[in-house]
Amino acid sequence: MSEQSLHQSPLHVRHEAAGAKMSEFGGWLMPLEYGDGGVLAEHAAVREAVGIFDVSHLGKLRVSGPGAADYLNRQLSNDLAKIGPGRAQYHLLCNATGGVVDDMIAYLVSDDEVLLIPNAANSATVAALLAEQAPPGVQVTNLHHDLAVIAVQGPRSDELLAWLGVPTQMGYMGFERLDEQTTVCRTGYTGERGCELVIPSRDADGWWQRLLDAGARFGVRACGLGARDTLRTEMGYALHGHELSPQIDPVSAGVSWAVGWDKPEFAGREALLAIREAGPARRSRGIRATERGIPRPGMEVVAPDDTVIGVVTSGTFSPTLRVGIGLALVDADHRPGSAVSVRVRRRLEEFELVKPPFMASRVRQ
Numbered sequence: 001m002s003e004q005s006l007h008q009s010p011l012h013v014r015h016e017a018a019g020a021k022m023s024e025f026g027g028w029l030m031p032l033e034y035g036d037g038g039v040l041a042e043h044a045a046v047r048e049a050v051g052i053f054d055v056s057h058l059g060k061l062r063v064s065g066p067g068a069a070d071y072l073n074r075q076l077s078n079d080l081a082k083i084g085p086g087r088a089q090y091h092l093l094c095n096a097t098g099g100v101v102d103d104m105i106a107y108l109v110s111d112d113e114v115l116l117i118p119n120a121a122n123s124a125t126v127a128a129l130l131a132e133q134a135p136p137g138v139q140v141t142n143l144h145h146d147l148a149v150i151a152v153q154g155p156r157s158d159e160l161l162a163w164l165g166v167p168t169q170m171g172y173m174g175f176e177r178l179d180e181q182t183t184v185c186r187t188g189y190t191g192e193r194g195c196e197l198v199i200p201s202r203d204a205d206g207w208w209q210r211l212l213d214a215g216a217r218f219g220v221r222a223c224g225l226g227a228r229d230t231l232r233t234e235m236g237y238a239l240h241g242h243e244l245s246p247q248i249d250p251v252s253a254g255v256s257w258a259v260g261w262d263k264p265e266f267a268g269r270e271a272l273l274a275i276r277e278a279g280p281a282r283r284s285r286g287i288r289a290t291e292r293g294i295p296r297p298g299m300e301v302v303a304p305d306d307t308v309i310g311v312v313t314s315g316t317f318s319p320t321l322r323v324g325i326g327l328a329l330v331d332a333d334h335r336p337g338s339a340v341s342v343r344v345r346r347r348l349e350e351f352e353l354v355k356p357p358f359m360a361s362r363v364r365q
Contacts, residue, residue: 009056010148010201011208020224026120028057031224042227043319046190049219050154052211053228055196056204059104059123060147061116063130065138069111075130075267076106077250079260085110088173088185090258093118093126094268098249098275102126103240103258105187107175107198115183115198117149119240147181148204152211153194153231155362156218161195163214168195172364189228191235191361233316233325236286236356242297242313243284243327252280252329254356282310283332286356289324293342293349300343301328301351309334312342318358324349325358 006029009015015022020031031054033039045051063072073080077092085108093101102122107115118126123144131140152161158168166184167176175185181200188194199207212220229239238244243253249272250256259272287295295315303309315326334340336355341348 007057007145009054010204011054011056014205014208015054018222023225025057025225026122028120030054030057031222033224033226034222037221039224039226039230040319042221042223043230045219045221046154046192046223046227046231047320048155049221050152050156050160050215051221051223051227052208052215053151053153053223053225054148054204054208055151055225055228056148056201057120058149059116059118059120059126060143060149060198061118061123061127061130062113062141062143063116063134063138064113064141066112067135068138069108069114071135071138072106072114072130073263074265075133077259077266077268078106079263080106080108080114082260083108086170086174086176088175088187092244092250092255092258093129094250094266094272095246096268096271098251098268098271099246100240100244100248100250100253101129101246103238103244103255105185107183107185117198122240146201148199148201150197150199150204150207150211151188151190151194152197153188153190153192155193155365157192157194160211160215160218160220164210166195166197188363189237190231191237191357191359191363192231193362193365229314230316230319233314233327234318234320234358235361236327236358238284238327239314243329248329249275249280251275252282252284254284280332282329284313284327285330285334285336286354286358287312287315287326287328287340287342287351288354288358290339290350290352292324293344293351294324295326295328295342295344295351301330302341302343302348303334304339304341309340320359324351327356328353
């Protein structure tokens with residue numbers, strides 16, 4: 001896909017001016033890293049101070065009309081009835097075989113309005129599927145280009161946002177509307193305390209500059225999606241297209257906690273009940289190098305008897321732990337604590353299966 005055919009964030013010009021290295025993400029041209037220190041410095045800023053990410057490539061869908069929340073609860077995996085207005089919840093949209101069409105955050109505004117944040121590449125697909133099944137009066141509006149998303153993440157994120165008058169004391173997964181089109185939510189993808197701002201695209205440039213200006217006193221750094229990936233991998237968070245896909249169900253992926261098993265209806269329910277009852281053939285496990293190997297997606301995972309037992313779905317060098325880590329989909333009888341190898345190029349590197357996360361979460365601190 002050529003750069004000319006890719007979607008661009010409302011902050012694209014600002015990223016280019018800052019010398020960002022750009023890359024394709026889900027059909028969008030987005031910053032991978034910035035020149036001053038790159039991924040390692042950006043990762044460290046989020047773990048130690050505060051970083052800001054442009055994640056405007058993420059989808060934004062408004063589902064509205066009488067009974068909109070009830071309708072979505074009959075489609076999405078988790079149970080919206082367990083939360084109230086002003087709360088967000090992680091969800092999966094599954095297919096008939098239990099595979100994951102996409103994962104997303106649902107913001108419950110009211111019984112008649114829900115804002116969904118799906119992945120960039122799947123936003124149009126999710127919108128079409130939900131619109132096709134919607135009852136009369138419920139509308140699905142694609143706001144992909146109308147809204148931008150800026151993530152503010154790190155132990156000093158509260159100080160930065162408070163300096164700008166933005167509320168931060170909502171509980172984890174709580175949100176507040178600053179005005180009719182601007183929302184701040186205690187969510188993120190890094191394992192650190194932080195918030196995500198969902199704002200009109202026309203306001204994105206002003207927000208970005210204010211965050212940089214005010215954040216200078218708190219050690220703020222603009223961060224690209226390269227650091228976002230190393231941060232989420234340290235937390236063992238699933239990424240669609242890697243740990244989740246139409247061929248990988250939530251039980252195998254280790255996110256069955258996001259399934260409302262007691263609900264009478266949701267997409268893929270019967271298939272998922274059968275998978276849970278029988279037990280999945282494969283499970284997502286953490287992998288951690290015991291030597292110097294760095295895993296990458298697609299590499300084979302090998303048992304001590306030289307049998308190929310799975311494949312790496314995500315892998316990187318952990319800037320915090322200074323070791324190779326990742327996630328792998330392996331035969332279910334291989335459990336955390338097992339010694340395995342990963343085929344890195346033409347050699348086998350020693351790893352251990354572990355239970356993620358690789359470091360403690362601080363999202364609720």
